[in-house]
Amino acid sequence: MVTAADSTLPELDAEELVRWRAGGGRLVDLLTAAQRLGPVAGFRLGERQVVLVTGPEEVQRVLARNPDTYVKHGHRAKVLLGDGLLCAAGEPWRRQRKLLQPQFTVRGIRTYEPQLRAAVAAFAERWRTAADHGEAREIDADLRFFSLDVIWRSLTAQALDEPTYRRLVAAGDSLAAIPAFAPATGETTADFSRAVADADTAAEHAIALARQAEEPTLIGVLLRAARELPEYDEKLVRDELLTLMVAGYETTATTLGWLFLLLDAHPEQRAWALAAGPAGSAERAAAIRALIDETLRLYPVAWLMPRHAAEADTVGGVPVPAGATVLLCPYLTHRDPALWADPETFRPQRFLAAERRPAPGTYFPFGLGPRACIGAQFAVREMTLLLEEVLPAFRPEIREQPAEAGYRLTVHPTARSGPCCTRADVRSREPRAGGADIRLREAVTGGQDRCR
């Protein structure tokens, strides 16, 4: 229902856009400037009308109360993921979601708990070996392997092998390089075609493994659907399983990467979580969950969610024209000082029950409404299991770390030049030795946050 607008859309003017381009043209800076105009604000990029929605009431209207007006349109990942859940729309999306949803409830994911635990044990073993031999590890690479291993094991009941890992990372990297917000032309570059071929090979391998599996697998669910439902052809099974892999691994690995960087900058928070209660206690679990929640507040990896306004609407008293590109940006909402006390500070305690739970629409790292992340429980569980194992046993001492945040499809740690990596010495239960690189530390401590 469209209600009458009681004001016009506040917009950045042409001069501000010129200034923004001259200042480097980073999308996050443009959005920050637009947010200052109000909870619903706009700007024009060429012919395109863009509307940024950051207020909690307004976010809820777009994502949860009126989702049929604000639709996903020409998803940027479609070239790789085809008609899988992330990119599907309308009735096909509803059917696909209904089929997979039971697998991803708190109860559903218990089926895959042994797979999650096996991936955690394999990760801990790699770090134990590194600690024993005094080797430095590239944390990002370890976390990527871990999060892909988790999802691969849940899909196939087999451990992830190196060649498949490399193929999937190549495909994932092509996706990660897509700008957060760009016209989806559907064109593929030569590199992208190679990534699609790699992804296809990995998908065929996964299906072959799952056919032999005796344990329940996620691919088993898809293959059963393919036997029983006419719309689940071979191509859709491929699209869906690649969607789960790709949507599920980069997001989780990047979140854990931010978490380790934040803990390196705030060793007192690691000590706090471990002191909250003994291993296996509800208190320790709650503290670890708060570490995850606070990391996702400062760095919600899916930092920008675009929608297409299929019809005209009014949001927070402001008119949104039909055809506008509507952007939801948890990164900005999560750092709004009107909504969060001391928003740039890493303070996990704010998520404990004794303090305030976030008000509706102020916190949405997994999205909101019907298109919210299907893998949210799964992601939280795998991150929790990893941290419960790794935090008490190891202390990564970070020696090289990325200097700032990059804003593409995800918000991720990045070096100012060259490839990004977080290198660390992994020590077993030893006290932290010496100071870290303060300049780099500042990058993740907020205040003068260089990650913007």
Ligand code: HEM
């Ligand atoms: C920290 C980890 C994760 C974060 C922050 C995250 C975030 C998100 C967000 C924000 C969305 C909604 C996007 C939108 O509305 O435009 C989404 C959708 C989705 N996520 Fe996640 N995700 C994570 C982990 C996972 C995992 C582990 C899986 C699968 C195992 C997964 C599978 C999906 C799928 C399939 C969708 C599309 C759902 C639909 O449209 O029905 N995600 N995710």
